[in-house]
Amino acid sequence: MRRLLYLCLLCLLPLLAGASATGTAPAPGAASATERFVLGVLATRPLPLVEQEHQPLADYLAQQLNAEVQLHVLDDAALNRALERGQIDFLLTSPGHYMIVRRQFPLAGLLATLIRQDNGQQTTQLGGVIIALAARTDLRTLADLEGQRIAALPPRTLAGYQIQAYELLQAGFDVQRDFAFTHFEHHDAVVQAVLTGQADAGFVRTGILEALKLEGRLRAQQLHVIHAQQHPGFPFLVSTRLYPEWAFAAMERVDPLVARRAAAALMLLPPGHPVTQGTQIAGFAPPQVYIEVEDVTRALRLPPFDAAPEFTWADVWERHKNPLLALAVSFLAIVALLGFSLWHRRELQRQRDALDRLIQLWPQPMLLIHQQRFVQSNRAALALLGLEHEHELLGRTPWDISPPQQSDGLDSRQRVQAVLDAVQHGQVTRLDWDLSQRDGALVAVEFTLLALEPHAAQRSNQRILCGWTDLTLRKQTERLLQQHADNLARSNAELEQFAYVASHDLRQPLRMINSYVQLLERRLADRLDEETRQMMGFVTQAAQRMDQMLVALLEYSRVGRLGEPMEALSMREVLDEALRFLAPLSAETQAQIRVRGHWPELLISRNEITRLWQNLVGNSLKFRAPDRAPQIEISAAPDEQGWRFEVADNGIGIDPGQFERLFRVFQRLHTRSEFEGTGIGLALARKIVERHGGRIWVESAGLGQGSRFVFFLPTQSPDSAHAEPQS
Structure with a gap:
């Protein structure tokens, strides 16, 4: 929005300037020829120099406003008195002084910001310079200034004191405590104090050193800049960050139209005008934002922020709403946490009391272990050990009530310590243990150990719940x-x-x-x-x-008695060997045999598994329906922790009520005139399967519906299940 206003103002400037240049009847808002205005300028250098530099500006404004403009160059105290008396119409002053004037005196508005120049470069910003004699090589950084004598303008001046002091404040120094200040009325005096040794360092505004060199009053090698900074496009030596240049303002008593014409005249100051000749004044720019200057004076607690403001609760809320909300939320959170902590502590105590009652009332021996020692036990535990009083057990370790060595030969103390360490890591542990009773007799128990606080920060402080189960009857x-x-x-x-x-x-x-x-x-x-x-x-x-x-x-x-070792064999290869033995019978019956599935490698006895396949497939060939050729399907598939094998046929089927008889020795479901056989083949098959750790069963829908013999063999070795698809 401010940029838009600037553009509109610049578009109106030629019209305003043209109206003033006609020399005919004054335009509306123009001052009469007899009207007189006073331009007040703040003096930060000797008065004659300032008057000489700014008199062309007063003459230019008089010409543009068609009025008399008098130049009054005053120090800040005299300038403030003139403002109080209403003797100033236009004001050209430093940013710091402008912030004070803005709060103390009514203004018509800020008209422009000064543009300074040096060596053809122009800027609307200023900064502070910290200087010392070139010979003082010990003064290069801000830290080197601690404890030194510093010459500066009064604290009310921005570029002669405040900007540099703000840099020191931001660097962590106490400006009033860490430095010895001597104050002068203008920058030339500050430079002279440093040159003569009255001060170790000095604070001046940017452009002062360049002006003194231009006037021939300072040589380039006499001084050096402390904490020198580089700002792109800025033409002057500087030690600080940059702030808006001097402000040109109109007081409230000035007619608004006159103020606008003055602003237009300042914006249209032509290059080469006497105002810009032999001075650092290059012209004027649209007004800058001076909020950064206010931040400096606030931080240093200088006028107009040197007194604590009167705050109402509404002001406090408006200014510090977010921190207050955060504080309130934090307070509520702390209260909630305290409440939760109290509740949690009571809950823990309630749980401990409940655990104590549970231990005392539990019918089985139950104890608590803390730091490897018993700290609580119930009557059942005392009775198991043959003790009468709890103090006979409390404070003792598990190995104190155990024989030196357990029945497996392990040292009781070492084993208990290893088990307790595992329990403290969150593992529930059970182990058989021998305890020594009061009379020296041994009693076998099952130790059950559980950490009550498995996630405690210090495992050594965990309480461990210990239960004993008497194994005497179980052992017998x-x-x-x-x-x-x-x-x-x-x-x-x-x-x-x-x-x-x-x-x-x-x-x-x-x-x-x-x-x-x-x-x-x-x-x-x-x-x-x-x-x-x-x-x-x-x-x-x-x-x-x-x-x-x-x-x-x-x-x-002979099954299992021949001593044939188990070996890792492919079940498909063993099946193929059995099918070769049955090839004549298969050809005679015109059987169709199909093999499918994934076939593993298992730890088996070759002869026995070959015999198993011969019996199962041979039965499918033998017990066939007279009106159709046998169709046999043999398959393999992985099952839980093993493999499932099936032999399915379209034979005569089996009555489900006869399933139990099938696998008994010498049990036959058909007469010898119907089918030859000894009645021992399936019993042999079951014995072979069970010897290999498996089981076998039959499935059939009934007579004439075919049958399916199924057996399961476990995977006895991790390397035994190299399953490959077979067709």
């Missing part, structure tokens, strides 16, 4: 079960040995019977009638069937 039961298992294993071994011996030894008499019957049949062939010949055939067939049953029984007893 385990010993009895082990004895029964040993007896059963010995009995099974004896039975298997008996079956092997019996089947092996009984085959010899059967072979003799069969041989002698055949011999008698040949010798008496011409004397045997048909009935006798048929009876001898029955004897031969019975002996052969008996031999087949003995062979099957012998094979059944």
